[in-house]
Structure formats: structure tokens, C-alpha cells
Amino acid sequence: MPVTLKDIAQQVGKSVTTVSRALHDFDDVSPETKAEVRQIAEELGYIPNIHAQRLQKQRTDTIGFIMPTYGPRFSDPFFSEFLAGIGNQAANLGFDLLVSTRPPGTMELKAYQKNVSSPRVDGFIIVRTRQQDQRIKFLSQMEIPFVAFGRMLDHDDYAYVDEDGGYGMELITCHLADLGHKRFGYLDAPAEFMFGHYRRQGFLDGLKDNKLEMDENLMVTGDLTQRAGYQLGLDLLTMEDPPTAIVACNDLMALGVISAAQQLGLEVGNDVAVTGFDNIPLAEHCHPPLTTVHQPIYQIGEMVCEMLIKQIRAEPIEQEQIILQPSLMVRQSSIGTNNQTKSGI
Amino acid sequence: MPVTLKDIAQQVGKSVTTVSRALHDFDDVSPETKAEVRQIAEELGYIPNIHAQRLQKQRTDTIGFIMPTYGPRFSDPFFSEFLAGIGNQAANLGFDLLVSTRPPGTMELKAYQKNVSSPRVDGFIIVRTRQQDQRIKFLSQMEIPFVAFGRMLDHDDYAYVDEDGGYGMELITCHLADLGHKRFGYLDAPAEFMFGHYRRQGFLDGLKDNKLEMDENLMVTGDLTQRAGYQLGLDLLTMEDPPTAIVACNDLMALGVISAAQQLGLEVGNDVAVTGFDNIPLAEHCHPPLTTVHQPIYQIGEMVCEMLIKQIRAEPIEQEQIILQPSLMVRQSSIGTNNQTKSGI
DNA sequence: TTGAAAGCGCTAACAT
DNA sequence: ATGTTAGCGCTTTCAA
Numbered sequence: 001m002p003v004t005l006k007d008i009a010q011q012v013g014k015s016v017t018t019v020s021r022a023l024h025d026f027d028d029v030s031p032e033t034k035a036e037v038r039q040i041a042e043e044l045g046y047i048p049n050i051h052a053q054r055l056q057k058q059r060t061d062t063i064g065f066i067m068p069t070y071g072p073r074f075s076d077p078f079f080s081e082f083l084a085g086i087g088n089q090a091a092n093l094g095f096d097l098l099v100s101t102r103p104p105g106t107m108e109l110k111a112y113q114k115n116v117s118s119p120r121v122d123g124f125i126i127v128r129t130r131q132q133d134q135r136i137k138f139l140s141q142m143e144i145p146f147v148a149f150g151r152m153l154d155h156d157d158y159a160y161v162d163e164d165g166g167y168g169m170e171l172i173t174c175h176l177a178d179l180g181h182k183r184f185g186y187l188d189a190p191a192e193f194m195f196g197h198y199r200r201q202g203f204l205d206g207l208k209d210n211k212l213e214m215d216e217n218l219m220v221t222g223d224l225t226q227r228a229g230y231q232l233g234l235d236l237l238t239m240e241d242p243p244t245a246i247v248a249c250n251d252l253m254a255l256g257v258i259s260a261a262q263q264l265g266l267e268v269g270n271d272v273a274v275t276g277f278d279n280i281p282l283a284e285h286c287h288p289p290l291t292t293v294h295q296p297i298y299q300i301g302e303m304v305c306e307m308l309i310k311q312i313r314a315e316p317i318e319q320e321q322i323i324l325q326p327s328l329m330v331r332q333s334s335i336g337t338n339n340q341t342k343s344g345i
Numbered sequence: 346m347p348v349t350l351k352d353i354a355q356q357v358g359k360s361v362t363t364v365s366r367a368l369h370d371f372d373d374v375s376p377e378t379k380a381e382v383r384q385i386a387e388e389l390g391y392i393p394n395i396h397a398q399r400l401q402k403q404r405t406d407t408i409g410f411i412m413p414t415y416g417p418r419f420s421d422p423f424f425s426e427f428l429a430g431i432g433n434q435a436a437n438l439g440f441d442l443l444v445s446t447r448p449p450g451t452m453e454l455k456a457y458q459k460n461v462s463s464p465r466v467d468g469f470i471i472v473r474t475r476q477q478d479q480r481i482k483f484l485s486q487m488e489i490p491f492v493a494f495g496r497m498l499d500h501d502d503y504a505y506v507d508e509d510g511g512y513g514m515e516l517i518t519c520h521l522a523d524l525g526h527k528r529f530g531y532l533d534a535p536a537e538f539m540f541g542h543y544r545r546q547g548f549l550d551g552l553k554d555n556k557l558e559m560d561e562n563l564m565v566t567g568d569l570t571q572r573a574g575y576q577l578g579l580d581l582l583t584m585e586d587p588p589t590a591i592v593a594c595n596d597l598m599a600l601g602v603i604s605a606a607q608q609l610g611l612e613v614g615n616d617v618a619v620t621g622f623d624n625i626p627l628a629e630h631c632h633p634p635l636t637t638v639h640q641p642i643y644q645i646g647e648m649v650c651e652m653l654i655k656q657i658r659a660e661p662i663e664q665e666q667i668i669l670q671p672s673l674m675v676r677q678s679s680i681g682t683n684n685q686t687k688s689g690i
Numbered sequence: 691t692t693g694a695a696a697g698c699g700c701t702a703a704c705a706t
Numbered sequence: 707a708t709g710t711t712a713g714c715g716c717t718t719t720c721a722a
Contacts (some may be wrong), residue, residue, distance in 0.1 A: 002462065004715060015693045020717065030691060050463040051405075052715035055396040055698050066582040069429045075626045075642075080424040084414045087446030096465065099444045101432030117347060118395040120441065259632035281420045282627070285575040286600070287607035297420075349699060360709050375707055397699035399715050560694065 062096040064121035085301020129194040147308040166202030168293035168326035173206025185218040186241035229256020251276035271335030288332035409466035416461040418470020492653040511547030513638035513671035518551025530588035532562040574601020596621035614681030633677035
């Protein structure tokens with residue numbers, strides 16, 4: 001049987017009201033009463049009933065995160081790290097985290113609606129913004145608090161954090177151009193993802209900066225998995241006039257390309273350059289280590305969470321829209337080895 | 346302003362009670378009333394207040410999942426897939442999923458306590474069982490519903506799903522012994538993890554099956570990351586009498602070992618055999634593809650979630666303790682290539 | 691400094 | 707077939 005305010009009130013010989021105020025440290029309660037109430041509450045192991053509190057306060061102190069999932073084999077290192085970021089920050093700030101999983105579409109939107117109307121959550125964190133993002137349209141229109149990881153093209157009056165993927169990709173492209181590459185392959189993301197759009201644009205801008213042309217046949221699209229990267233890598237590298245550098249819009253696909261190249265007997269970094277984007281932990285310790293752009297996912301999770309909670313609490317926010325400047329991580333997958341390691345141990 | 350039963354009652358001209366019963370399809374409400382109530386509820390967009398319901402029903406219809414996280418760079422593919430499994434199943438069965446993140450320890454235990462006392466959740470899903478698992482002790486003792494992914498040695502009267510990691514590792518070891526390997530390296534998990542214990546035991550059993558000895562110097566421990574695998578792989582392979590086969594207790598470390606071997610100019614599969622455990626999606630499309638044991642994480646997530654909800658609902662359960670038989674995935678990292686690919690495209 | 695009373699929105703026991 | 711009443715545990719006026 002859970003301990004209630006009533007139980008404490010009986011023990012102390014005061015009213016429920018007084019006990020409630022004592023526990024909240026109101027200043028119209030005598031110090032003696034406060035001390036006694038606190039002591040008894042402690043002894044009894046009192047924990048407030050959260051539903052009674054929420055029903056009364058009309059607030060949930062909970063944020064919602066609806067993970068867009070596709071098939072069952074859903075293993076994206078992005079999500080665990082991001083989740084750790086928002087989870088830790090939410091705990092710091094005294095919020096709960098309610099997680100749902102839905103494939104993008106109608107049911108997903110319904111989940112947003114239901115979670116806020118019930119009301120299970122006070123606001124949402126959105127990830128992987130999409131073209132014509134229904135989630136953002138809906139939440140904006142209903143004036144429901146939310147913060148997104150990612151921008152949109154046609155809509156800019158909402159809170160977000162994003163990395164400047166265009167700039168990051170420009171860095172990569174210029175890096176490869178500096179190495180003398182002229183013929184590029186590009187592994188694009190499905191068109192719906194905004195991050196793919198910015199990264200692709202940055203890549204094309206990078207080419208333009210260097211007065212290079214893109215062969216449209218070398219621009220291919222994959223579902224962001226290593227499997228897709230592997231397949232597309234094979235496709236590109238077995239063309240009659242293959243690219244000398246392959247730029248993937250994320251690390252997972254880049255790793256697939258590396259496998260494909262090695263499968264074909266090519267030495268990545270020397271025979272063909274491969275680059276990724278995200279700097280997932282795997283990127284550093286694969287072989288060869290992957291040249292990529294760092295994206296601080298954990299920190300972005302923390303930032304987004306904090307911004308959302310401030311928004312919910314109607315606290316002032318320094319900056320509602322944050323674009324992080326990325327940094328390039330140059331590793332052997334683009335610059336190759338100087339053959340020291342090749343020559344032997 | 347959210348729509349309440351009262352609003353509907355006013356519109357329909359009936360009492361709140363009747364409306365409630367109509368919406369719950371009780372048979373002591375006239376069909377006409379039901380129809381009218383439903384229609385108005387629909388029009389008004391009525392969604393029940395979850396806190397009022399939960400306060401009244403003394404149930405939360407929510408399950409808790411407290412992710413054990415360590416440092417910030419927490420990127421374990423295990424968690425996103427597992428989360429998708431429990432998330433989807435919970436949604437199917439009408440339950441919410443409350444996620445917290447805590448490093449193992451006292452605060453973690455407090456989180457269990459608080460979440461169930463508030464009461465935010467009806468029960469928990471536990472992952473990565475540990476030696477002397479405080480979580481399991483606590484929940485068992487308090488008779489709080491929970492289901493674990495993983496067994497324990499000293500405690501067996503709780504519900505769990507686990508894969509027979511010992512058997513899986515025996516399969517791997519025998520496979521390698523069949524290939525003629527006699528000198529093995531082993532990358533162990535930190536001692537606290539039960540899964541590491543079973544897998545190590547299976548490995549040693551496998552050696553015994555084949556009348557092989559283990560050189561204790563080749564038994565090393567890592568933190569399950571690719572980085573650790575890389576470092577330990579370098580250590581093992583640069584010994585004066587290095588192992589010819591390296592068995593890692595998880596895929597991530599095995600991938601690190603592969604990188605280390607390649608860094609040293611060795612051809613994995615031919616010069617040295619490397620194996621993993623888990624069959625994460627990466628295992629199939631790395632180079633060379635990784636020999637490993639499949640672990641159906643998504644399905645385990647579903648199973649564990651369903652078992653927990655049955656337990657909460659006090660429904661009969663077919664089997665309270667499930668051990669899955671694993672299957673071996675033989676790939677090139679152990680058997681090598683027939684040099685067709687090496688010879689050219 | 692404290693308490694009585696009302697109410698958050700819902701369900702359920704008990705009338706009628 | 708429907709309504710009245712009470713109560714889940716808490717917070718918050720308003721009085722005393």
C-alpha cells in the first residue's frame with residue numbers, strides 16, 4: 001500500500017493541506033511542523049502520486065520522443081546515442097521521457113496527437129526532419145511545444161538545432177579536390193530527408209568551388225544502411241569509368257562502400273578515396289579509418305532537450321535556432337597510407 | 346481547452362456516468378444513447394485524460410526501461426534495435442514505454458524505486474543481467490513485475506528470455522577447431538556481465554571438447570567497443586607467439602580486431618581467423634564479412650515485452666523462462682577467401 | 691500558522 | 707436505461 005499525504009497527516013496530527021505545504025517548503029508553515037512532516041515522510045518512504053499531481057497541475061513534466069522506425073532490423077547507432085543525450089538531460093531537469101516507435105505516416109501523426117491530448121507529454125523532440133514534414137506542420141499549427149534536430153526549407157519559424165551539413169560536405173569535397181580527385185561518386189539519402197538535401201547541396205557546391213563537373217550517373221541513392229552502401233559501392237566501382245572518390249552522405253553507407261572496394265581488391269585510400277559523414281564511433285576504428293565530418297549527436301540531444309524544456313516552462317531562450325559548425329576528420333580512407341604499415345610489422 | 350466527459354454529457358443531455366459507460370460499450374446503455382455519445386465524442390475530438398484514468402484505476406499501463414549508460418559516447422547498436430522491439434510490441438498491446446538512462450549503481454536503483462512507487466510504471470524490462478544483479482534482487486524482493494533479457498547464476502525464479510550464449514560460443518570454437526586452429530585468443534567482456542560469463546564458459550567448453558589448451562595470456566578483457574577490440578587485437582597479434590584465431594565475445598570488438606589485423610598487414614580469414622557474436626547488421630557487410638552467432642534482438646525485445654505485459658495483467662504465461670538456441674553464421678572472417686576475389690575483378 | 695472545501699477528470703457502487 | 711454519490715491523491719483558494 002503506497003503512502004499518501006493522508007497517512008502523513010494522521011501521524012503528524014495535522015491536515016493534509018499543511019503536510020502538502022510543508023513538503024513544498026512554503027513559508028507559511030512553522031519550522032517545527034516542517035521538520036516533523038519531513039521526518040515522518042522520510043520514515044514512511046512517501047513518494048507523491050504522480051497522477052494526482054499531474055491531474056491537478058495540468059502538466060505532465062514529460063517529453064515525448066517518437067522514433068521513426070522502418071523495418072524490424074532497425075539498428076542505427078544514431079538513436080542510442082541521441083537517446084542517451086536527451087534521456088540524461090531530461091533526468092537532470094526533472095522530466096520524464098516517453099518513447100514511442102512508429103513508421104512515418106498517418107499512425108505516426110496520430111501518435112503525436114494522442115500523446116499531447118491525453119495529455120501524456122508537454123512537448124516533443126523531432127528528429128530527421130523531412131521534406132514537407134507533417135509532424136512539424138501539425139505541431140506548429142496546434143502550437144504544441146517542440147524542438148527539432150534538423151531544419152526545413154519552406155518553414156523556418158520553429159526551434160531547432162542542426163549541423164551545417166552543407167558546409168561539412170563542402171569541406172569534404174574540397175579536401176578530395178585538393179587531393180586531385182576529379183571524378184566523384186555520391187551516395188545520396190532518400191529524398192525525403194532534409195539532412196540529405198543539405199549535404200548533397202554542399203557536395204555540389206564543393207564541386208562548383210573547384211570548377212568540377214558531376215556525372216549524373218555517379219549520383220546514386222541508398223537507404224542509409226551499410227548494406228545499401230555495399231551494393232551501391234559495387235555498382236559504382238564496376239562501371240567502365242569508375243569514380244576515383246566516393247562521397248557517402250553518412251558513415252554507415254561509407255563503410256559499405258569500403259567493404260565493396262576491398263571485395264574488389266582495391267586499396268581504399270590509395271586506389272579509391274571514400275568518405276562518410278557523422279563520425280560514428282565505428283568510423284575511427286575501421287580499416288582504413290574513415291574520413292568523415294563529426295556530428296556531436298549526444299550533445300545535440302542534450303541541447304534539444306534543454307531547449308524544449310525551457311520552451312515548455314516558458315523560460316527565455318538565448319537562441320531558438322542553432323546551426324553548429326562541423327569539423328572535418330581526415331583519416332586514411334581518403335589520404336591513404338604512406339605504405340609504412342603495408343611494408344610489414 | 347481539452348474536451349472532457351462533462352462536455353459530451355452536456356451536449357447529449359445525459360450524465361457523465363452514462364457517457365462514460367457508453368464510451369466503454371457497457372450493455373446497460375441504450376443503443377441510441379451510445380450512438381449519439383460516440384458521435385458527439387468524435388465530433389468534439391474527445392480524448393480521455395490519462396491521469397484521471399490512471400489515478401482512478403490505480404494502474405499505469407506503462408512499462409519502464411532504464412537503459413544502463415556509461416560515458417557520453419554511447420553508441421551501441423544493440424539498444425536501438427531492442428528498443429524498437431519493445432516499443433512496437435508495447436504499442437500493439439496498448440502500453441506506453443517510459444525510458445530512463447542511468448549509469449549502473451545507486452542512482453539506477455533509485456530510479457527503479459521511484460518509477461514504480463510514483464507509480465509511473467507497472468513493471469520493468471531489464472537488460473544485460475549482471476553478477477549479483479541489484480536490480481533483479483530489488484524487484485524480486487518487492488514483487489514488482491519485470492522480465493529480463495538474460496539469466497543469473499545465483500537466482501533463477503524470475504521471468505527471462507536469453508540466448509544460449511554458451512552453446513553459441515561452443516559452435517564457434519568447434520568451427521574454428523575444425524579449421525585446424527589450436528592457438529586461440531579470446532576477448533572477454535567485463536566480469537560483471539552475465540552474458541560474458543556464459544559465452545566465455547562456452548568457449549572454454551569448446552576447447553575442452555576438442556582437447557585444446559588455453560594460454561591464459563591470450564585471454565583479455567575489453568569494454569565491448571570497437572576501440573577496445575582494436576587495441577586488444579593489436580596486443581594479441583604483436584605477441585611473439587600470436588594466436589591464429591581470435592574469438593571476441595561480441596561483434597563490435599571483433600570488428601576492432603579485424604581493423605587491427607588489417608593495420609598489421611594481415612589478411613583476415615587467411616592469416617588469422619576472427620569471430621564475433623551478435624550478428625549485428627554491420628557484421629554482414631564489413632570486409633571480410635564476420636563469422637558470428639545470430640542473436641534476434643528485435644524479436645527478443647518483442648518477447649520480453651509481451652511476457653511482461655502478461656505478467657502485469659496476471660494472464661497465464663506459457664513459459665516463464667525461455668532460452669533460445671542460436672545459429673552460427675559462417676563467413677569469410679574465419680574461413681577466408683578462395684582468392685578468386687584477390688586475383689582481380 | 692493552519693484547516694475546510696472545492697475540484698482536476700474519471701470510474702464504480704449503488705440507487706431508481 | 708440512467709443518475710447520484712463517492713472517491714482516487716493532490717493542490718489551491720479562502721477562511722479562521
